[in-house]
Amino acid sequence: MTDTNQRPDGGASSASEHLSTQYTPAEVEGTLYERWVEAGYFEADEKSDKPPFCIVIPPPNVTGSLHLGHAFEHTIIDSLTRRKRMQGYETLWQPGMDHAGIATQNVVERELAKEGKSRHDLGRDAFVERVWQWKEESGGRILGQMRRLGDGVDWSRERFTMDEGLSEAVQTIFKKLYDDELIYRAERIINWCPRCLTAISDIEVEYQDDEGELVSVRYGEGEESIVVATTRAETMLGDTAVAVHPDDGRYRHLVGTEIELPLTGRRIPVVADEHVDPEFGTGAVKVTPAHDPNDFEIGRRHDLPALAVLDERGVITAHGPFQGLDRFEARSAIVAALRAEGRIVAEKRPYTHSVGHCSRCKTTIEPRLSMQWWVKVGPLAQAAGDAVRDGRVRIHPKEMESRYFGWVDNLHDWCISRQLWWGHRIPVWYGPAGEVVCVGPDEEPPTGEGWHQDTDVLDTWFSSGLWPFSTLGWPEQTAGLEKFYPTSVLVTGYDILFFWVARMMMFGLYAMDGTPPFRTIALHGMVRDQFGKKMSKSFGNAVDPLDWMDKYGSDAVRFTLARGANPGVDVPIGEDWVQASRNFCNKIWNATRFALMNGATVEGPVPQAGELTAADRWILSRLNETVAEVDALYEDFQFAKLSDALFHFAWDEVFDWYVELSKTTLAKGGPQADASRRVLGEVLDVTLRLLHPVVPFVTEALWTALTGSESLVVAEWPDDSGFRDKQAREEIATVQQVVTEVRRFRAEQGLKPGQKVPARLGLEGTALVAHEDAIRQLLRLQPAEEGFQATASLPVAGATVSLDLSGAIDVEAERKRLAKDLAAAEKEKSQTTAKLGNEAFLAKAPEPVVEKIRARLAAAEQDIVRLTAQLDSLPDS
Template identity: 45%
Template sequence: MEKTYQPSAIESKWYGFWESNGFFKASGDVTKPAYCIVIPPPNVTGTLHMGHAFQDTIMDVLIRYHRMKGDNTLWQPGTDHAGIATQMVVERQLNQQGLTRHDLGRNKFVEKIWEWKEQSGGAIMQQLRRMGASADWSRERFTMDEGLSEAVKKTFVDLYDQGLIYRGKRLVNWDPVLKTAVSDIEVESLEEQGSLWHLRYPIAGTDEVMIVATTRPETMLGDTAVAVNPNDERYTHLIGKMIDLPLTGRQIPIIADDYVDQEFGTGCVKITPAHDFNDYEMGKRHNLPMINILTDDAKINDEAPEAYRGMDRFDARKRIVADFEAAGLLEKIEPHTLKIPRGDRTGQVIEPYLTDQWYVDAKTMAKPAIEAVKSGEIKFVPENWEKTYFEWMNNIQDWCISRQLWWGHQIPAWYDEEGNIYVAHDEAEARTKYNLDDRPLKQDEDVLDTWYSSALWPFTTLGWPENTEELKTFYPTSVLVTGFDIIFFWVARMIMMGKHFMQEIPFHEVYIHGLVRDQDGQKMSKSKGNVLDPIDLIDGIDLESLVKKRTSGLMQPQMAERIEKSTRKNFPEGIKAYGTDALRFTFTAQATNGRDVIFDVGRVEGYSNFCNKIWNAARFVFMNAEDKLIADNPAARSHIDHWILSRLTYVNKEVERHIEQYRFDLATQTLYDFIWNEFCDWYLELTKPILNGDFSDEAKAATRHTLMFTLDAILKMLHPFMPYITEEIWQQLVVIAPQFKQTDGLIVAEYPSMDVRNEALEADIAWLQSVLLEVRRIRAEMNIAPGKPLPVLYENASAEDQRRISENELFLLKMGRLESLVACHGDAPESAVAVVGKMRLMIPLAGLIDKEQELTRLNREISKLAPSIQQLAGKLSNEGFIAKAPEAVVAKEREKLADMENTLAELNQQLVKIQAL
């Protein structure tokens, strides 16, 4: 083996080896349990971010684990066509050439998108390969590929024929730049500073006015009522009267509705059903007219008075406020903080907009989907997410599935000149199905919401509507791994569609993971400059390149300056190359049930050191085994060998249990503790007296076998988490010891299963470890040189202690670097004392330390530490710091103070001990 671990030298080699040998494909053995995960399809326009890397690492751990368990395992990959995002990418490219999509026309524009997709789309899938994702890439699907497109058409036609899809005029989120309806998940509600305008509405035939407050004065052009609470005594006498709606020449009624909060504002609410979701529901209850006053690009339309027609909505707002003031009808204007809905792609203010759209009858389809979770057919992990699911599903509204785009699945509906609708797979089928003559037909220009095709993903990717072997074998799939933010938008809809079209659930379990946040607990965003690129953590990046990457494309110089300053402060030397395995292990070590991941680069460095530890341990094992006899002889094993096999059994069972329960954090912690502490720090050291001492050839051969067997099992258990380093080491292990080679690759080797637990022996070795640790502690506290042999006396030893001393004397002397280990009675003068159980250990210190020198050293360390503690304690008692600093920063500072105080206490204890000598 190379002396040092270099991840860049092995990663591409082994990924190519796995893929070219077909190891990512399902075994096809239908006698074995089927295990399948469908990847949440990333956008074809996307690039790998920390959320993808985290999520796909979890999926890959599960896939590699089940593959090694012998299950018929399939990870089904694919990408989403991402209607809005992809159309915007290609439109921008056209704009740079001075063209628009309208210059090309629909067909040519769609051709351009397909060209872009073939050349540039799917980059994220290459990046996922860098993360070690062992998906079956030969089965990669795309939501717009031919098979999925036909499946989408079939579901639409079937649902329409069953009365579960319909076309209707309803209120939607409308992006006036994209000129399309958008889903709630594509709308970001941001808190912004605005105004609250109080307007006077004259009551017809009287001198009275009602004062209404609004944050959008322009919508008053579409008001069709003013509402009050029926129990509000201030206004009961006005219910049923009419208002002369200013600027419009119309009259609107005063209505009563329990929805109105009489304690809020003036207790009077203007109702604009065509431009507000709450008003829309009230308008339906009271059969109010719905007057749309906006065009699709958010200008005032011809439904409004002539004076405002053609004006941009915000220009119209200023004009209307001025006209109210001129008419003496502006009561007051107040500053007001409110949440403004903005499109996540365009940043423009989203308008509630009344249009004709296609809808799925979600209320009907939700019923079996609710029952699937209620009955336990589908289980959420953690379970508390079921509550969120039920809240959404029990209050579900019909799902708007049409989008006014050119890229996507064009709706399979045709219209004649009278506006009659004909739904079929194609125009020829429509004419046959509806017995049409040669009348002209025009296909609906809208496309389906991207979430619609994604809702079919678990069964269409497996070949539906054809009854393929994959569909029969792998549906329902095993588990869905996803974030909480799309439980409604994707998870719920997959359950609805799966129950409807397959009459089965799409997956048995839903594992919900948290979000990846920065080390201060902040959400990662480009504007904050705290975004980390997983590939940078794998390959490394110098400071100047990192600064350039983070600030490129930022239009605001002040933001760019802030981000550059933050980057230089947090990464003064850039980012080191840590390799994929260290990054993957970091993710899984923090994958607690449903909690957000606080990502700290320092932890990646720590697990990079763990990789080095494993590498060096393997080199030690190979150096002691290569060209030597390696024989499995249980009778010749030492009790040290039996101990590590017992501990290996415990770890094997624990890791399996944690993975099955989706506690990846506990699985990685179990592996880490065992490998670093028990295997590397203890077992490897305990084998040295055997391999280098006066033991029989049979005993040495048995210890070498145990070393190789334990390393082989460690590599197999660790492989799902750290695939590259484990494959590299295992391939060298099977060259040295061919008897361990079951297959051509560790990736398809059999997962270990052991049952050789000996808890009594484990207790014996735990005792041995305690004695050695106490000796080491005294060495450290008394500053005794590590190599200096120590005389050790012991008293009050039980029969059990004496047996353990007898069986482990060689290991105590060698590993403790002891001059002697002798029983005594009574205290030894000027000794350092330790206690193990009831047995006392005494180390006479005469001649071992220089008392005065030690006192000087301890006093010097104490004098350095005390001022630092005082300074940090003062900082944490400052209320201003506590109030302004992020919670994670405050917690870190408190932890630092506690560590310093513990160190000071230990130094003072040592001082007292040495003074007493």
Template identity: 50%
Template sequence: MAEQEQNTLTMPTPSAADLPKAYEPQAVEAKWYRFWEEGGYFKPRPNPERKPFVISMPPPNVTGALHLGHGITSTVEDILIRYHRMLGDETLWVPGEDHAGIATQTVVERLIAKEGTDRHKLGREAFLERVWQWVHQYKGRIQDQHRRLGASCDWSRERFTLDEGLSHAVREVFVSLYEEGLIYRGERIINWCPRCMSALSDLEVNHVDTPGKLTYVRYPLKPVEGESETRYISVATTRPETILGDTAIAVNPNDARYKDIVGRLAIVPVVGREIPIVADEAVDLAFGTGAVKVTPAHDPTDFEIGLRHKLPAVQVIGFDAIMTEEAGPYAGQDRYEARKNLVAELERQGLVVKIEDYNVPLGHCQRCDTVVEPLISKQWFVKMKPLATPAIGAVKHGLIRIVPERFNKTYMDWLENIHDWCISRQLWWGHRIPVWYCETCGEMSVSREDVTACLHCHSTAVRQDEDVLDTWFSSWLWPFSTLGWPEDSADLRRYYPTAVMETGYDIIFFWVARMVMAGIHFMGTVPFSTIYLHGLVRDAKGEKMSKSKNNVIDPLEVMDKFGTDALRFTLATSSTPGNDMKLIEERIVGNRNFANKIWNASRFVLMSTAEVGGGVPDISAVRPRTLADRWILQRLNRLTQSVTRLINDFQLGEAGRQINDFFWSDYCDWYVESAKVQMQGDEATRQSTTAILRAVLDQSLRLLHPFMPFVTEEVWQHLYRLTESDQSKWPASALIIAPWPTAQEQFVDEEAEQQFSLLQEAITRIRDARNQMNVESARRIPVIMAAGEYVTMLKEQSPLIQFLARTEEPQLHVALESKVEQAMGLLAGNVEIYLPLAGMVDIAKELERIDKEITQAQQERARLQGKLSNENFVAKAKPEVVAKEREKLAAQEERVAKLETRRAQLAG
């Protein structure tokens, strides 16, 4: 947006007096997001001197509301985007949504089922109209939820995987790969959902360890000449019903147990089919008996064995999970009913050796939870090995960095063992396969444009393939299709390749690796330079969130209750790259309190420095006058260097934690408190203190802005206190585009840090002693110090010690000539601190009180000792009860010892 257009935005004129006593997130979040979006702050700002920083948002499925997985994705990406925007990079975050073929179709099918109809009754066209109604409703909802999360993406470039442009890209890729011989149609074994009646990708199958049975079955060997007794070979199976489809038994060629029967025939129980015994290295010698049944039509490994040994494939389970005619007497039965009946018959025939309990990794359809069936089906496939090889090289040769690095092996292992990708789905919702079949000549036409006449015989009797493409076939093009490919767009030239692909580690195979393949193949270069993988968000117990467990946390509810900044900061600082995180409400509460701390501290600074004035100086222009000034600037300098390094290294959680520690402890608890003393000094000190208070607050807000954008923008605007005459400054004076802090060499001051740390330690020791002795908070206590080389420094800091530790003016000595009687001795570094007890408590009364406590503690100790010395109690009581009593005794013994030590100190 042009500068002139931005200047027309109207915003309130903030001032220190306008800052309410309490921070109310709901009062500022929508206001600032609207200001940023309408002001064009999310659009890339051209900067030819710097390389663009671009992120393609992983597109959420249009199946409902965002969840916490989207929340952490949005938070991490927004932190990176806001950081690079403040660095001055030309920053672009491309948002979008995924049509989510099977997921969305399933949701809408359930919806219309409640109306008493189904998609087949509606017809394809009417059904797709219903799906589009759903999409328009939820796509807007998802966008609004991203806005609630503070996502500073360029909504003018928002894309949807079924947009016209992305549909064009999908068709171009399909036809190109077909022309290159990398897409083919064939019969192979795939994951099939009997309920959705569609092939599934690996990602759409959830493998769940399920208690099951391992059944050992004897197969008779076909007799050979000279054998007087029937020989058997035993196999173990978790799916007895597939015995009916066996076409071989396989053993490992190195298994000495079966060398003499390789090549012989076995007889399939019940159906009587004669099948060969073959040797194949895919057989695991350690599983079961070392011999495995081979059912090529119902198992991926068996399918490959079948190809190697030219075995027939007999399908005994249908696409509806009902047994087929090939199942003989079990035809028409449900697969599990057939299993039960077949095992009973095998037992009756004496062919069951044994049945063991066994955990079976059952594959379930991700959308409807139906147990999937591996079945042979005629589908469309992509040959993956030619595409995988360059993607392997991209990581191996450092063109792409994976964070954390340990996922390099995961990435490599999958690509090195990759299988062809089944890309066709028996759905109506999605990118329809651009293939037309001719009813006249039987040929197939694959085309970038819709076909109305056969490309071979020109007959108009053509029909398009009914299937649609796997959802991932459109999303693997996401980094470049969203920028206008296959057109030669300005965005594509400027913003490809992108910088970072940030997503969950659970889809590194199914999406991330495929994007690398597609980017290299179609664009000639990697689609991003960094892959950042975050972990899953789990509940407070570390369990995966699910509706069935009733432990799903709605991010909208959390934001309504605690504010967006609190949720974002919790998600950012509770995780490390690639590791799962527990979302604990206490942390969210703590981060809401942090937002309040920022607010209250800022309000104090604004109000306490208002009379002095002077605006907000550039940090490089401030001049420290005191030890506290030098110390806070050194600490800020160190923080700025550390946070910048950590964000660049994607250690966002640690960066956020360090900012929190600095602001809460260094700035609020120490410097602001020190400033209260300094503001009582001369005018020059007041001026310098005000400048540093404001400058450090300014820099802190900048560092914190990517993590907590709303509270920081609100406070920052008040800090700069723009008046109506300053409205021309507004576009350049929004925190969202304020320059990122840089370290200032003139503030490097190790001496100040060392000296102030000693001062902090001394004050903390005195405070702890006061608490221990229960000294009234308002009472000032005497303090004597043997400070050695630090005596001059501590004399200069005497006002701070008096104010922060509530002491009388410290008596400072290089060394003490004699011991201080009746005093509590403390040590801070090499500084000896003595607190005369008479100055803190009435010694006589305190001794009397302690004596009473000692007597009570000794009586309780004696009671517990007596109880535990009773052999009858120890023998009959529950072990946990006895252990509890021993814990109580240990606690009383410790209490007596502490009280006696304290009495000795007081008595001198």
């Protein structure tokens, strides 16, 4: 371990004077971030001749706050961007927020409710103004939290999906799609939220298993009756047919006839349709075209009427005794009425089945026939699939391609209208004589009596689908668009591959003449707790990353997240892992501070190999290997592996080995010490550069102190010089072997780590001779004086280490402890041997049990050998 209080030359380096003895993130992070922003390091220059690297932020909701998923994704994006900036790219990480139609409207409506008002009391214009006011005062909290995390975004380019430029982009592409007959208005079944009072898309529906009841109901009488099963008895009031499969002989005689619909007195036809599965249930299904998407399609094929029996709030509208009842109240009342008439053939309660819920308010979704605006996605989705198939866009990891194709190849037309007031108003006007006019951004809407604009707004995903090019100024052909489109890589979770990625692909290819919005889609997993469980407030395991940042620092949170970031795989995280990352940051601080106190320098060239010790050459060799390894892992988005490689190189090799090996050289002084100081400075310089993209704050504070240079943010990324020294690597590996073996022996003998004992080192004829001083220092071994008598000798790596342990340990107590452990091991061996020798046991016991006992026997035998050797090595008492 690095002893930061030890300094061989007894002086103090001026470079370390302003570094506190202990790393306190709160004293460093905020100040550094504001300095970076003020210096303009994150601002992109579209006139630069540097190669571009651009990433757009997945725009957080204006209502949102930083959660671990954001912190995880932003850490990955920021690391990629920081490295590319250091590599000489003109980098743009484009920030901004999404207006989040439903979520934001709900927030402001709740605020109004506290005043005893609704949006209807204000009216549309005043309500929208109230939302803008809320956005300016309370929205965008997450942007300040992003600064805490260290996000290197270009704040001068911040965008909002409802700002003037993006609104123009939305109107432009709507008009273009409309003119190309890719947007149309039609009555279809949509997902309706009776709480939010709006349509929502398929991808905004969350399915969960709910307990309900499955009732089987007899329609008709006698031999002309049919039994159908349903979990939604209330919708039977809107049935307009019963459907069976054309090849089902049980019902062939009924096809084309009519039967009576219970409780209504209406007669409905029996139709034959291949959609019906004759093997499921009774093989007959009720058909409610106005309240089920599959029934709607059956209705279209058979020209059936669609009777809506529920209003927008889920209340029964059909005339009769159930009118005015809520849908769930009506369900119970209708089942009771059917039971009273003897129509219930079977009941299953509870019956668990998958039910859709609004992702915003968790209300049960109601399929509902409604006039809405739609995007005809067929040709757009085809283009989005082709862009990946022909290699213009790469999905990483590649195994995620099948999920992408499974989605885009089976897309249904997209319902884009929402019955909200907050959002991009649909740019369509209706005239008094039935005229329909779509208005582009440069066109004046029609005026005069009877003309009015469509009251609906567009789905939030419609505007966020334009994000990669609308944020760069489209539809204007700006310099930023020319420089940074297509963007370089999209970093996002696999869970919104369908929500957002497919829509950006469709719109980007359509609007930008076949040029996809990004070259690579890098997919990551979801953050989970340390047990692999999804984080949720309802589970009680949700974590506010700001709490961890306050406690351990932003770098510790970032490094923990990066170490778990395997492509496309979920990320488990626990607080103890953040503590470990905090310890790593402290280790970097203490070791660098020690090096500075001992004269580590970056001045002048690194000495030639012939002027360096084996330890110097070894660490420089390992440094270059690490640079090459980290570069390759970055290109493959392997953040967990590159972070792990940096962790072990920095902690294990630089701090725990090289710094310790260098102490003897530094203590001797002279040209060799000066050379090692330069090597130590070089290693720290490069290591801090490599670590900076993931842990930017602690590395910035240390690197500027070490080098006196401006900032790591704009420093050069290190290159692999190609230097390798196999001989030095083998030599130091031998030193490590000796030190490790003797340390293990000392621990087994009960010696304290700092306890010094006399020893004679037989290193003659080996490369270890040059390292005797370092080996003695690392192992706390004193020179053997006259009269030295070895009580234990260890042959290791061609050398012999002889120790005099007399007086260093309580031999009798140690002998008793070892004898007790040996007796326990021998008893374990005897018991496991007896079990394995019992044929009856072996015949009955499961193989895993037998294997476990064999493993216990093997462990006992190893313990016996080890303990016997330790007893034999003890000096006579």
